[in-house]
Ligand code: SF4
């Protein structure tokens with residue numbers, strides 16, 4: 001029986017959002033989960049029907065409802081395909097919040113993991129940095145190597161050893177150690193921008209943050225990067241923690257008052273998609289509502305911003321860079337900018353292909369700008385990736401909670417990458433970077449997986465005769 005008294009995310013949602021779907025089915029061929037199962041419930045149309053039934057009071061959130069919402073990738077391919085303009089992003093966030101609020105999926109283990117990750121670790125990035133440093137020690141003193149060689153992992157539950165294998169390489173230096181709080185523009189200052197260094201991006205890909213700041217400075221931007229920042233909250237919003245996402249949005253606005261900057265820059269597709277909708281998140285907050293509207297207009301993805309202001313050319317051909325020692329893993333190779341057989345060779349054209357982060361292309365509709373940026377890098381030839389906007393299976397923490405589906409999507413992506421003959425795969429989201437690095441490693445592929453901005457930063461350094469920075 002419907003419980004009319006219970007506060008409900010979906011029932012309280014603007015009904016014009018809930019009832020917009022006209023059941024045409026045009027989104028179905030673009031949905032990876034429907035493509036895999038051909039079950040209506042696993043399609044955007046089926047999920048929206050479930051959400052509407054709850055909004056209409058005809059259905060209570062059940063375990064099946066909650067599981068369905070977490071089987072959805074949140075990739076938003078359906079939103080791009082929909083001719084009726086259904087706002088699936090909003091529906092999806094409220095549907096997961098509904099599932100959490102109802103407690104349908106509660107279990108002691110799940111509650112513990114969610115409390116640790118969402119309520120503790122990602123609410124204070126100092127804690128995330130501390131945990132990352134512990135993992136770094138585990139990796140660097142050889143404990144990880146020993147554990148993997150000893151066979152101990154084989155006696156652990158299969159899922160635990162799979163998760164251990166996915167542990168990313170933690171960098172020695174995080175963003176605050178690589179980037180000054182204020183980086184002056186190189187040449188005439190044209191803009192003053194803020195740079196968000198992200199949560200997981202900071203310990204895993206601080207080099208991408210450093211490269212982003214360097215490129216911004218070379219394009220006339222003074223860059224402000226606070227050493228202590230907050231998570232943007234997309235992880236929380238996408239996992240049903242609406243209240244925590246609101247708190248993090250307020251913190252971000254307070255840390256980077258939007259009226260003080262020409263732009264607030266993010267280089268992560270998933271974060272950018274969320275950061276541009278703070279006004280909706282804080283619509284009922286009289287203190288932050290107006291500032292959130294200004295914030296939304298100022299947030300820019302790095303590719304979007306550079307194309308908007310005009311990219312300074314990297315005049316000379318990108319050549320091989322040299323280093324003393326070789327990095328030991330694919331991720332380190334991707335982070336370091338080190339060249340190899342799989343990277344840019346002197347006087348040769350190197351084939352690069354581009355995988356689109358779902359939340360950059362479907363969430364923010366930014367598709368041409370990253371390609372344009374890659375075409376501006378001397379020595380690279382961009383070859384289109386078949387199904388470039390089809391999810392790679394990373395999808396936030398989807399590869400952790402839905403390993404089978406995520407693995408199938410990764411396989412599909414890797415086969416397409418192989419078909420291009422590319423030596424470099426560029427992608428602009430830390431989750432996609434990690435997923436593709438793992439996929440390439442599992443297949444034994446000698447591929448460099450890299451953020452587009454790092455390729456441009458390398459081209460600038462080489463044009464200027466600046467030696468490559470020490471890998472973090
Ligand atoms: S967000 Fe992606 S997985 Fe979810 S319904 Fe839409 S297309 Fe399907």
Ligand code: SF4
Pocket residue numbers: 020021022023024025026027028044045048078081082083084085086
């Ligand atoms: S979500 Fe859009 S494309 Fe999909 S069935 Fe509804 S109206 Fe059609």
